[in-house]
Each structure stands twice: as C-alpha cells, then as structure tokens.
Amino acid sequence: MRVYETMYRTILDKAPANALFIVVLPNQRHNINGAAVEDGIQAALNQTFRSVGEHRGNVEFIEMTSLIESIDEVTEDFRHFNRAVYYRLFQEIGTCYQRWLSGGSASAPMERPEFIGARLKPKAMTGRLRETVRVYRRALGI
Amino acid sequence: MPAMRSAPFKNVRLVIWDLDETFWHGTLTEGGIRYNTEHHDIVVELCRRGIMNSICSRNERTAVEEILVGTEIWEYFIFPSIDWSPKADRIAEIVEAVQLRAETVVFVDDHPANLAQAKAALSGLQIADPGAIRDFLSDPGFAGKSDPDLTRLRQYKLLETRHVEMGKAGGNTAEFLRQSNIAVTIIYDVEKHLDRAIELINRTNQLNFTKQRLSEDKTEARAQLLEQIAPFHARAGLVAVCDRYGDYGICGFFLVIGLVAWAKPKLEHFAFSCRTLGMGVEQWVYELLGQPELEIVGEVLSDLNETVDWINIATAENEATGAGTRQFGEVRIRGGCELEVIEHFFRAHAQSILSEVVTMHGGLYMPRQNSTILAQALQGLTAQETDLIGRLGMDGSFYDTRLFEPCADGTVIIYSPTGDRMPTISTPCRLTT
Numbered sequence: 001m002r003v004y005e006t007m008y009r010t011i012l013d014k015a016p017a018n019a020l021f022i023v024v025l026p027n028q029r030h031n032i033n034g035a036a037v038e039d040g041i042q043a044a045l046n047q048t049f050r051s052v053g054e055h056r057g058n059v060e061f062i063e064m065t066s067l068i069e070s071i072d073e074v075t076e077d078f079r080h081f082n083r084a085v086y087y088r089l090f091q092e093i094g095t096c097y098q099r100w101l102s103g104g105s106a107s108a109p110m111e112r113p114e115f116i117g118a119r120l121k122p123k124a125m126t127g128r129l130r131e132t133v134r135v136y137r138r139a140l141g142i
Numbered sequence: 143m144p145a146m147r148s149a150p151f152k153n154v155r156l157v158i159w160d161l162d163e164t165f166w167h168g169t170l171t172e173g174g175i176r177y178n179t180e181h182h183d184i185v186v187e188l189c190r191r192g193i194m195n196s197i198c199s200r201n202e203r204t205a206v207e208e209i210l211v212g213t214e215i216w217e218y219f220i221f222p223s224i225d226w227s228p229k230a231d232r233i234a235e236i237v238e239a240v241q242l243r244a245e246t247v248v249f250v251d252d253h254p255a256n257l258a259q260a261k262a263a264l265s266g267l268q269i270a271d272p273g274a275i276r277d278f279l280s281d282p283g284f285a286g287k288s289d290p291d292l293t294r295l296r297q298y299k300l301l302e303t304r305h306v307e308m309g310k311a312g313g314n315t316a317e318f319l320r321q322s323n324i325a326v327t328i329i330y331d332v333e334k335h336l337d338r339a340i341e342l343i344n345r346t347n348q349l350n351f352t353k354q355r356l357s358e359d360k361t362e363a364r365a366q367l368l369e370q371i372a373p374f375h376a377r378a379g380l381v382a383v384c385d386r387y388g389d390y391g392i393c394g395f396f397l398v399i400g401l402v403a404w405a406k407p408k409l410e411h412f413a414f415s416c417r418t419l420g421m422g423v424e425q426w427v428y429e430l431l432g433q434p435e436l437e438i439v440g441e442v443l444s445d446l447n448e449t450v451d452w453i454n455i456a457t458a459e460n461e462a463t464g465a466g467t468r469q470f471g472e473v474r475i476r477g478g479c480e481l482e483v484i485e486h487f488f489r490a491h492a493q494s495i496l497s498e499v500v501t502m503h504g505g506l507y508m509p510r511q512n513s514t515i516l517a518q519a520l521q522g523l524t525a526q527e528t529d530l531i532g533r534l535g536m537d538g539s540f541y542d543t544r545l546f547e548p549c550a551d552g553t554v555i556i557y558s559p560t561g562d563r564m565p566t567i568s569t570p571c572r573l574t575t
Contacts, residue, residue, distance in 0.1 A: 004562065007517035014520050014546040015555060024477065024558040042563050049559070079480065079560045080374045086480065087330050090487040097470060097554050 001048045008052040012059055020058055020100045022093060023049055027064040027081070031074035039078060060096045067092060151268055151283025154193055155242050158233055159185075159219075160251035161199040161206060164272045170201055170209075177213060184278055185218050191286030192294040196236050197222040198229050198249070220298045221305070229256050230263035237264060239305050240298065241416050250275060297417050300388040307387070315420070316452070322385040324421055325456035328430075328490050329380040332371055335392060336364055339380060342395040342413045343367070349394075349414035349424055351446075353439040370410065375401050375479070377486045378411075381427055383418050384456065393418045396427060398434050398486070401479050403500045403507060408435040419443060422450035430489050455490040470554060475499065476545050477558030478511035496544055508540055512561030519543045 015021035028042040046063065053059040064081075067089055068074060073082040159165045168175040185195045196219055199206065203224040210216040221239050223232040229251070237244050245266035251257050257269040278284050289295075304322070311318035332339055340363045344355050356363035371378040381394030394414040400407040409431070414424045428436075428446045436446070470492040475481045482499040489495065498510045509515060519541040523531070531540065545555055 004513065007513045010517040010520055011513060011557070016546060016549050016553070018551045019474075019549050019553040019555050022554060022556045024481075024556060026558065026560045026563060039563070045559075045562050075374065079478065081480075082372050083374060083376050083378065083483075084333070086374065086483050087487070089480075090330075090484050093484075093554070093556060094469065094491075100554075101552065 001044055004045060004048050005052055008049045012053050012056060015056075015058060017058060020060060020097060021053075021056075022060045022062060022096055023053065024089065025049060025061055025063045025065075027068060027074065027078050029065055029068070029071065029074065030078045031071045034071065036071040042078070058100070060100065062089065062092050062096065064089070151248060151270075151281050153246055154248050154268065154283050154286070155246040156194045156196060156237075156240055156248070157185075157188060157278075158196045158198050158236060158247060158249045160229075160249075160253070160256065161197060161201060161224075163252040164250055164275075165197075170205060175209075177209070181275060182213060182215050184275065185215060187279055188284065188286065189218050189292055189295050190288070190290055191284065192289035193284060193286040194240065194295065194298055195219050196240070197224060198233050198236065198251075199224050200226050200229070217299075218295065220295070220302050228259070230259040233260045233267070234264055237267075240301070241419050296388075297390065300390065301417065303387045304385075319422060320452040322387070322421075322452070324383065324385045324423070324453045326423060326426065326453055326490075327382040327384075327456040328427075329382060329392065330378070330487065332378045332380060332395075333368070335380050336367060338392050339378075339395045340364065340367060342380075342392075342415065343411055346413045346415055348416055348441075348443040349419065351412040351424075351436060351438050351442055352409060354411055370399075371397060373399070374483060375399055375407075377407075377431070377483065381414070381423065382456075383421065383423055385421075390415075390417050394423060394427060396431065398431055400434075401482055401500075403479060403482070403502060406435045407432075408437075412436060416443075422448070422453060425450045426453040431486065432489070471550055471552030472496065472554075474545050474549070474553065474555045476510050476516070476543065477556070478509075478560045480560065481511075481556065481558050498543060498545065503539065504535065506535055509561050511558055513559045514562075515541060516543060516545075516557075516559075520546070 012021065025046040026042055028039045028046060030037045030039055050061050053061065064085070067085055068081065073085050075081060162169040162175070165181050166175045166178050188195055197206075199222075201224050203222075206222075206224050207216060210219070221236050223236055225232075233249055237247055243266070244264040245268070247264075248268040248270055249257065249260050250270045250272065251260075252272050254271070257271065261267050261269050307322075308315065308318045311321070329335060337360070340356055340360070343350070344358070344363070347353075356366045370376065377396075377398040379396055380392050381396070382392045383390040383394075395411055396409065396413075397411040398407050399410050412424070412428070418424075424444050425446050425448050428434075429450070433446075470488060472494045473488045473492040474496040475485055475488075476498040479500055482497070485495060485497055485499070500510055501508050518527075520543070523538065523541055528538065531537070545557070549555075
C-alpha cells in the first residue's frame, strides 16, 4: 500500500488549490449471487487514499459503496451499477460542491440539500449519513 | 334536413363550430339568436374528454365574444376565428395552428357549401351538419381521453397565447423564441414518471424520431422500459419545458445507450410531444446529449441540425429572469466508463466539461482510471520508459492529462481510480445484451 500512498499523495499534491478535488472511491462490495462480499484489497486502497487526503480542505471523498442501496444494483462486476446509482453519485457530487462553495467542512455529514438538476424529492440521507445510521443500528441491534 | 356527416367519425381531436344556426339558433346580425344550452354542455363535455373546440364563423367578433363570455363558454374555445372572410382558408389556418392532422378535425356548419369548400381545401377533414351534433357525445369517434382537469385545454390555451404573441412579433420566429424565456428541466429520475415516459414513446408521432414502441399492455411496457433504462451505460431523462407563457409539463423523453469506448452512443428513444413543436426543444436536447447516433424512423417534423440559441436550463433564478445560470463551474472528469456515464448529468449544469475517460487509441484502450498512469503522467516519463511503452504499442498520449492545469475558481475535479484494483493495462467494460 505504500506505493499507492505515494501515488495518491502525488496526485492530490497537484490538485489546484482553487478547485474542489473529488475522489470517487470505488465500490468495495461484490455481488456474489445476490450476497454482498467485501473486497479487502479495494477497501484497503480506499482507506489509503482517504488517509492521504482527509485533512486537505479542497479534497472530498465519495464512497460508491455508500450510494448502493441494494447489492442487486451491483451488476456485471463490482465496478458497474444500475443507472440509478450513477444519478445518486451526481447528486452527491452536487451536494459536496455546494457545501464546498459555501465554505462548509468537507468531511461533515449533512442532509442532502435541495439540488437543482431535477425536480426531485431530495433523498433523506447522504450516503455517508446513511452508512453512519447503519453502523449505529447494527451496534444497537435494531 | 337529414344529417350530413363524414360517417363514421374517427378519432376526433378538435371540433370547429359555425355559430349561426349551428352552435345557436338564429343569425346574430339578423335579429338576434336563441342560445342552445345543449350545445354549450356538449362543448364542455368534449373538453373533459380532451377534445378541443374552435370557432369559424362569419360574424362581428366583439358581439360574439360578448355573448360567449356572458355564458361562460368563451374560455372553452381555442383559436376562434370570427370575421367576414371565406371559411375554408381560416379552417386551414386553425388546423395548422393547433398542430393537428385534418383527419382528426370535425367542421360543423349549417351551410352545405361551406362544408364542401372546407373539405375540398383540407384533405381528410371530417364534416357534419347541425343535425349530427346531438349524437356527438354517444359517437365512438368522440370518445377522446378523460381529462376532467382540462389539462389539454390549458395546454392549447398556452399554444394560442404563444401563437398570438408570435404574430405580434411580425413573423420573426427566432427573435420571438429568444424573448419567450424557454427553460428546460431534465428529470433523470425516470422511474418516478414511468407512465409519462411510456406515453411519450407510444403516443407521439411527428416528433418521435425512433418510434421504438413499447407494449400496449401497461404492466409489460413498464417492465420493458425499466429493463431498457437499467444498464450502467444507459442515459435516460425526461424533458420538462416552461416559458414566459406557462408550463408545458413533461414534453420529451430520451434514452441513450452505449459508451464512447465501444462506438458512438446511440439514441434508443427520442420522443417529444407536439405541444412544444417549433420551440427548438428537441434540437437543444440533441445537442446537449452530444449528438448521439440516431436512426430516424418514419416522418418527423423537425430538423435536428438547426441551431438553437434561445433555450436555457431551468433554475430557480432563470424561471424568473430567463437568465442561463449554471450550477457548476468547469467540471473536469477522469476515470473509467462510470464517469463517462455521469458526464451527461453535468452537461446541462456545468459551464464547461473536460473529460478524460476510457477511449480507444489505435488498437488499444486508453485507461484513465488508473493512479499509476496518472501519477506517472504528473512526474513525466524517462526516455527509457518512453521507449518501453512504445514497444507495448502505446505513445506519450497515454500519459497526458489536463486535469491539473490552472483553472478558474469554482472548478470541480472528479477522479475515479477504479483501475487501481486491476492490472495497469485494463480492459474496458463489457457490453452485455
């Protein structure tokens, strides 16, 4: 992972300071006959990238895994999804972008704001917040 | 007098009424009239069936308007034509303005010569004398489609207002359209409007470019469309339109399939309602989608090569002002085919887009989703490395990137390293059928 850590640092160091740099961390769950199976290598890569960038003010991470509502949305292989997942990704990017423009923290979970690009009902939770709730629910056994 | 009609009536969408001795009893300029409430009620009921009503009468417009406003029926008529000129030409103008085929229009008049002239002028026009009116509501040809909220009437009223304003603009259509503040909203959440998408695919003709119909069975059609829009390489959206005159609702649907890495993406569905005919919406959307491959089926009433410079994407701001504000500044994208898929979402909302996604280069796929290549691109290649990649069939362009060039404030760079999990020289996504 050290080689990747160096590469990721090289990449993030070059990001223009006046731009928001969003890293879309690849999905780390395979759909094996309808069951979600963790990909340890991808998880480690994602963790490495995140650790290199987490304190940079203009870098934001979006986890594809958190945008997948059902493992059935993972098709063909772990990098390809039902069309709806890509729309969630677009919405999430819009949310990150608006938060960055307004000077908000890049890492703080927040409600998905009203977002143009569609007359759509905003989703109730962002992927990250949804993941947090999932962890709490698991911990509390509910 | 026996009823004279183009029997049997078929698929009526518009009734054009004469007034004297037809809609009402008597002749207005010859001693007055007796209002016919049965005909009044028929007009209202036809509107509730989505069948429109117009007027073609030789009369004084102000006097007619005063009566019909007083009886609260005036607003149920569209494109009324009331003057002393011959009727045949005016009926043709009404049919053209309403954008319907003559075969779906019934002209009802008490004067046989008027009916004959109109039928001679407009091939396919259906005609009827006043004796036929009493049977309109029970005739299968007047079944229409239930519209208790008069949505269709409102849409035609919008069309009428635009028609009048365009006339005032002196025939300069482009200038009129520029002043109309036409704004388009792309709705990507197709699943929430599936029935409207099916309606556009199956019911539109003149502006349905591919005519790839779905099943007439609603459940089956839903399943078919859901299957078509599900793949990762499918880009689908509904098109809603409004302008300074009103809201036209969801008027269009598109579905693009395929990736640049495979070949030119192709339009599977590209269908628009005629309620926006002449506004340039379909040309604007086609340009927005990057002019995908399109196999036009049958006759269409629009040339997609025309340039449209009067349409904006709808935002909270430009709904009021018509200004074309964008949500994103420059958007720079680098990654695999998953980022090619999301690129189309940005097209309506970014000032500009720089896209570095997987493409073909010679006989090789150029991977842009790999951090090894991107990091190497930033550091530059040694002569030895350049020689090495040359022997692998690659050239320096594999290691080019514009992702980090100086940029304006507000730029967003999106990078997806899906290739890091794979070998450096990756294969692109597979197309499944």
